[in-house]
Amino acid sequence: MGEFIYGARNGIHIMDLTQTVPMLDAALNAIRDTAAKGGRVLFVGTKRQAAGPVAEAAEKSAQFYMNHRWLGGTLTNWQTVSQSIKRLKEIDEALEGGAEGLTKKERLGIERDQEKLQASLGGIREMGGVPDMLFVIDVKKEALAVAEANKLGIPVVAVVDTNCSPDGIDYIIPGNDDAARAISLYCDLVSRAALDGMSAQMGAAGVDLGALAEAPVEETLSDGVETGNVSDETAHNDAMSKDAPLDIKSSEEVKENAEG
Secondary structure, X not given: OHHHEEEEEOOEEEEOHHHHXXXXXXXXXXXXXXXXOOOOEEEEOOOHHXXXXXXXXXXXXXXXXXXXXXXXXXXXXXXXXXXXXXXXXXXXXXXXOOOOOOOHHHHHHHHHHHHHHHHHHHHHOOOOOOOOEEEEEOOOOOHHHHHHHHHHOOOEEEEEOOOOOOOOOOXXXXXXXXXXXXXXXXXXXXXXXXXXXXXXXXXXXXXXXXXXXXXXXXXXXXXXOOOOOOOOOOOOOOOOOOOOOOOOOOHHHXXXXXXX
16 A cells, blocks of 8 residues: 555654545445445444444445454355344344243343344345445455455455555555544445435436425524534444354355254
């Protein structure tokens, strides 16, 4: 990433904006074009400071995310992943129905399974197949996700810091992948680009976007009442039980484990 570094100050690298701004624009255009064609964008960021912004940005733009832990085979073994998603939906339905006939111990076991599956797969449960593009925060930490996307020919947009290699990244966004404010900014920009693309798609299909927009709601504040932004603290759950799923290998292994 040395070619994108303008200089250094107090040991901190400074990016060359004459290069980074056009590259950011190109990356956002790629996201916008993908969404405009009805494509699915998967936001990936499992580090503590990225988990919250990644989920929020994906949900805001009706896209998908993985922010807890990347499971090996998420893309390359989608058939097995889809079975786990099916299991999650079945558990949700059972618990919503009251889980009648189950003992307290059985119910607690099912709730633990639900918690683990929701943390790992909740952000992709409605994706319906492999995504058309990945947006990644921290390519070093998410190297497995990038490798799986490369193997399947799925384009990757990523924020690449000065200590990372841009290999395997189709649309590089040179930038800081550690600072929470920077991560939130990039996630918000990508979310807006996806929304722009979806709006273009709906407009081309003849959908009246104005009719779909909600009427503005006026908020009245009492005199002397101050409001402020409340920051969301993303809790990182490292206390998963020992039998939590690690890597998804193959349908055969899952079947063998079930029979065992």
